[in-house]
Amino acid sequence: MALCRGRTLGCPEHSWAFADRCQPLSGRTKGMKLSEPSGTPAGDPFGGRRPTSHERMTGLPWDASYHDGPAPWDLGRPQPAIVRLASEGGFAGTVLDAGCGTGENALHVASLGLSVLGVDVAETALALARAKADDRGIKVEFAAVDAFELESLGRTFAMVLDCGLFHSFDGDERPRYVASLGSVIEQGGTLYVLCFSDDGPETGPHPISQDELRAVFNPSKGWDVATIEPDRVETRYHDNGAPAWFATIKRI
Secondary structure: OOOOOOOOOOOOOOOOOOOOOOOOOOOOOOOOOOOOOOOOOOOOOOOOOOOOHHHHHHOOOHHHHHOOOOOOOOOOOOOHHHHHHHHOOOOOOEEEEEOOOOOHHHHHHHOOOOEEEEEEOOHHHHHHHHHHHHHHOOOOEEEEOOHHHHHHHOOOEEEEEEEOOHHHOOOOOHHHHHHHHHOOEEEEEEEEEEEEEOOOOOOOOOOEOHHHHHHHOOHHHOEEEEEEEEEEEOOOOOOOOEEEEEEEEEEO
16 A cells, blocks of 8 residues: 555544545554643543534544644645735735634735734644744734634624635535634625635645535625636645635625
8 A cells, every 4th residue: 555645534643635545654643642722521632612524534633733743734834825815915904814724824914914813723733823923023813713613703804814724624514614704704805715626637635616615605695706716725745736716705
């Protein structure tokens, strides 16, 4: 059996996928003690929340992806598509980065002088993000928040960025996530979604079709898909990135 190139979806010892070929890496996660938030029942690595489909498949919380070096999607710099969008003046007002990871996209947008909040369920990633902000002298907020419960923030934002989060949810989870997004974005606000595309070779582990995007972000739910453009998502295991869709969606 060939060695996988990284954490492989479907392998219980990996938390992401680029292929269906996997040979377990001895000792990589077995016996790993995961950090537990205070008040969390002992032995519950999901912090009392319902695990996502991805977490149920792997048996590991998202936080485990950051326990053994950079996660496959953690480039140590912002996604080029986000840098390009920012250079074109695509961000304004208050910005929420949903599923911010170690914060590179949020930090880049905040460095432009905008008010940015990055949220994630991975405490390890958030700790790294806060350390980067301190080191770089960038004013930005980071908070541990479940993407399905964004209304708990008690705030709304002019813009929301989803870079690589939407495609990690299965079809049953997406309506709940989209409703959560709708609770925090202002009327007339803009949502950007950068996700793996089903169009082209070397697709990512969770490819999404344009029809799937339009199905959940539809006018009956208060959304208008303005554009869906082909793009790339860079990872640590794709030489030239993976095919992606970059969707601009308005809250109506």
